[in-house]
Amino acid sequence: MRQLLATETESGDTTGGTISQLSQLTLEDWLWSGAILGTAFILALGTRRVVQRLLRNASNPYVGTLLGRLTAFVVFSIGFVYALNRIGVSIAPLLGIFGLLGLALAFAFQDILENFIAGILMSIRKPFESGDQVTTVGFSGVVEDINLRTIDLRTFAGERVFIPNAMVWKEPIVNHTLLGNRRTTLDIGVGYDADLELSTSTLVDAVATVDGVSSEPAPEAFAH
Missing domain, CATH: 2.30.30.60 (SH3 type barrels.)
Known part of the structure; x- marks a missing residue:
């Protein structure tokens, strides 16, 4: 009974101390906290626009939007943490909970996250x-x-x-498309008594008339 009572009393003192600490904050503390939060919000919006402009030519149009929002969230979260620290609020327990939750989600959706990150990297590299x-x-x-x-x-x-x-x-x-031209090799059989010189020249003339075949370098045929 004494241990339980002591625990409850200690918990009550901690809560009361936090409330007492907040009540002792001055107007300057609240203004500084609000200024930090407002600055973080403005920086988050600006960062999102910059990221979206940098990635507007990505092969996947959703990459710029998604990364812009993600960057804005990170910037605003950092500002939010600083604003809470300014008024003396401890966020360590909250960060621990979110850290464990994020770790659990990362393991649960490992394949999805892996494909997601690979998709972003390929949209940036554009192979x-x-x-x-x-x-x-x-x-x-x-x-x-x-x-x-x-x-x-x-x-x-x-x-x-x-x-x-x-x-x-x-x-x-x-x-096969990146460099424009692509070499293709085909093996075509002819009869043993066929004129090889006539066969190769006929084959070259026929290939040259096909749409998409480049004239430089010109098609070639060899007998072996």
Whole structure:
């Protein structure tokens, strides 16, 4: 009974001390706290706009908006902490709770966060864009869409493949469209009694008439 009573008395004294401390604050303390909070709010808005402008050309339009809001939240949170410290409010227990909660959520949504971060990094680095022909993770095709979780790839067989961003980020990416020109080698058989010189010249003339084939360097054919 004595231990319980002592605990309750100590808790009551702590609460009373906090209330007493707040009641002793001067007008200057409250004004400083409000000024810090207002400055943090203005800086958060400015930071969000700067980040969105820097990332407005990202391949994914949602990246700039999302990172801008996230940066603004971090800036305002820092200002909020300083404002509370100015009036003597201890936020250590609250930070501990949010830290544990964030750690639990990070473990629970590890795959989602990994794909999300990989999507942001690829939107900034831009290894490919929508419409590019790429080969990655064993698939080849045209990039149809890029979002914060998957890459939507349309294969040359007409299939749609949704590849997680984390897999694409960790694997080599071959962009067949990036440099404009691409060399393609085809093996074509002819009869043993065929005229090789006539066959190669006919093949070169036929390839040169195909749309998309570059004249420089000109197509070539070799017999072996």
